[in-house]
Amino acid sequence: MLPLVLLLLTTGAATPAPLPLTRPVRVSSTAFHRPVEIEIRDMMPDTARQAIDAALAEIAEIDRLTDPDGNPQTAKSLAALNAAAGKGPQIVDTRLFPALSRAYDFCLWSERAYGPLGREINRLWGVRSPVAKKPELLDQAVDSAACDRIIVDVEKKTVTLAAGSAVDLWGFSEGLAVDRAVDVLQKRGVHNGYVHIGGIHRGFGLGTDGRGWSVSPPLFPGTVIPLTKLYLRDKSLAVVSFADPALKIGDETFSPWISQRNGQPVQGTVATLAFTDLALDAEGLAVTLTVTGPTDGQLRLGSLKPSPAILWLQGSGAGEPLQITYHWGDVPKR
Numbered sequence: 001m002l003p004l005v006l007l008l009l010t011t012g013a014a015t016p017a018p019l020p021l022t023r024p025v026r027v028s029s030t031a032f033h034r035p036v037e038i039e040i041r042d043m044m045p046d047t048a049r050q051a052i053d054a055a056l057a058e059i060a061e062i063d064r065l066t067d068p069d070g071n072p073q074t075a076k077s078l079a080a081l082n083a084a085a086g087k088g089p090q091i092v093d094t095r096l097f098p099a100l101s102r103a104y105d106f107c108l109w110s111e112r113a114y115g116p117l118g119r120e121i122n123r124l125w126g127v128r129s130p131v132a133k134k135p136e137l138l139d140q141a142v143d144s145a146a147c148d149r150i151i152v153d154v155e156k157k158t159v160t161l162a163a164g165s166a167v168d169l170w171g172f173s174e175g176l177a178v179d180r181a182v183d184v185l186q187k188r189g190v191h192n193g194y195v196h197i198g199g200i201h202r203g204f205g206l207g208t209d210g211r212g213w214s215v216s217p218p219l220f221p222g223t224v225i226p227l228t229k230l231y232l233r234d235k236s237l238a239v240v241s242f243a244d245p246a247l248k249i250g251d252e253t254f255s256p257w258i259s260q261r262n263g264q265p266v267q268g269t270v271a272t273l274a275f276t277d278l279a280l281d282a283e284g285l286a287v288t289l290t291v292t293g294p295t296d297g298q299l300r301l302g303s304l305k306p307s308p309a310i311l312w313l314q315g316s317g318a319g320e321p322l323q324i325t326y327h328w329g330d331v332p333k334r
Contacts, residue, residue, distance in 0.1 A: 008281045008304055024208075027052045031063045032174050034198035038181065041192045041208065051188040055181040055195065062180055065093050066173040068119045068166060069128070078167050082119065086163025089153065099169050099176040100152050100159060102280055106288045107147040109300060113261055114288040117145040119168035121263050125247055127170060127256055138263045140164075145260040171257070174200045175238065175283030182279075194232070195279075199239035202279040203232030212332065220271045221317035230275070231332040238282035240290050241271035242317055257290045266290055268314055270321045275309040275331045285310065294324040301326055 025048040026039040038055055040048040064070065065077045072083035076093035084090045092100070100116060107115025120141035123131060149162035161167065169176070174197045181195045182202055192205030194213040203213030212233030219226055220241055230237060240257065247254040247265065254265040274286035285308055289297040294312040301310065311328045315321035 008276055008278070008306060008308060025049055025052065027056070029056050029059075031056075031059045031177065031197060034174065036197050037195070038185075039194045039213075040185070040190050042205070043190060043192075047188075048190070051185050051190050054188060055184045058180050058184045059177045059197065062095065062173065062177040065096060066099070066169050066176070068168040068170075078169065081159055081161060082166040085161040085165055089151075089156070089158035089160045091157060092159050094157055095180060096169075096176070097152070097154055097157065098179070098280055099172040100167070101154055102284055103169060103172045104147065104150060104152050106284050107260075109303070110288050110292055111261075112145065112147050113259055113291045113296075114171065114257075115145065115147055115260060116167050116169060116172070117147075117150055117165050118170065118258065118260050119166035120144045121258055121260060122168055122170055124263070125254070125256075125258055125265065126249070127247065127258070142260065142263040171240075171287035172280060172284050174198055175236070175278070175280035178202050178236070178279035199241070199244070200236070200279050200283050201232060201238075202236040202282075204234050207231065207233060217273065220313055220321065222270060222315055222319050222321055223313070224320060227273075227311075228333045233332070234277070236276060236279040236282040238274045238279065238286035239271065240273075240283070240286040242266075242269070255290075257287055259291050266293075268316070269293060270313040270315050270317050272313070273311040275328075277306075281308070294326075298324075298326055 023045055024041045025045050029036040038052045068078050070079035072079045074080055076091055081090050081092055103116035124141055144165040149165040151160040178195050178197055178200050185193050194203040201215050207213040212231040214229050214231055215237055216229045217227040217239055242255045244256050247256050257266045269290050272286045272290040274282045276282045307327050309328050309331045310326040312324040313321035
């Protein structure tokens with residue numbers, strides 16, 4: 001049954017008083033084939049570096065566990081779950097449940113525009129590797145993405161997957177990894193930090209000057225004037241675009257974000273930005289609202305509490321896109 005209200009998770013953490021000024025520690029890496037950056041302020045450098053190393057290890061583990069085409073012998077991973085489709089409830093790593101449960105919620109909320117079961121569709125379009133589209137298999141792949149083909153039991157920590165379906169957390173896994181990294185940092189006593197993977201950002205604490213952590217959105221296809229710098233103070237930002245990376249089949253270029261209702265790549269949306277508390281929610285919203293588009297998306301957003309802030313950039317990428325907003329004026333920008 002479609003829920004009337006999809007509650008977005010909140011951190012609920014109070015910002016502590018700033019510590020004495022110390023040298024910031026920033027480390028760059030890669031995960032999910034994307035750049036990763038973690039920065040900590042107001043902490044002794046050696047302690048900060050140890051916390052960052054632990055957070056990077058957690059990100060790497062989430063990357064491994066969420067690979068839908070990874071080694072099926074990896075215990076409690078998505079690859080193991082996919083290999084066991086049709087074989088009843090399967091135990092899954094507890095760290096994956098926030099994303100699995102959230103993706104299922106988004107599937108229902110969007111009336112299956114986007115959710116956790118898009119692996120077969122993504123394979124046909126070559127989302128992770130160049131593969132020629134096979135139109136004769138597309139209807140079957142769309143059927144495999146229906147919301148009722150997965151049961152996520154949060155209490156028992158099991159997932160039941162129907163035969164012929166496969167989980168793919170493309171559009172959720174990076175947000176999950178960012179949130180997991182922040183959890184690791186905070187448990188190690190970090191009060192002022194920033195984590196980003198690709199276009200998924202989360203900042204907590206006072207940031208660099210008390211306003212939070214500044215993020216400058218990139219120039220998108222067709223844009224000439226950059227978007228205003230944003231500030232994250234115990235907030236997350238997801239930036240999803242046509243070029244994330246764009247799919248190329250022959251001489252044609254397609255968006256990597258594909259509707260699970262019809263198996264077709266999104267058209268007309270250059271980028272979607274979502275601003276909310278947790279990175280998982282921000283990424284899930286940005287991707288799902290890219291697929292629904294602003295007309296359908298704005299109708300659905302009224303059921304979300306607390307209200308997120310959303311910015312759509314609509315166009316073909318050949319000229320300055322049209323900006324369509326939902327509570328975007330509430331985002332701190334200066």
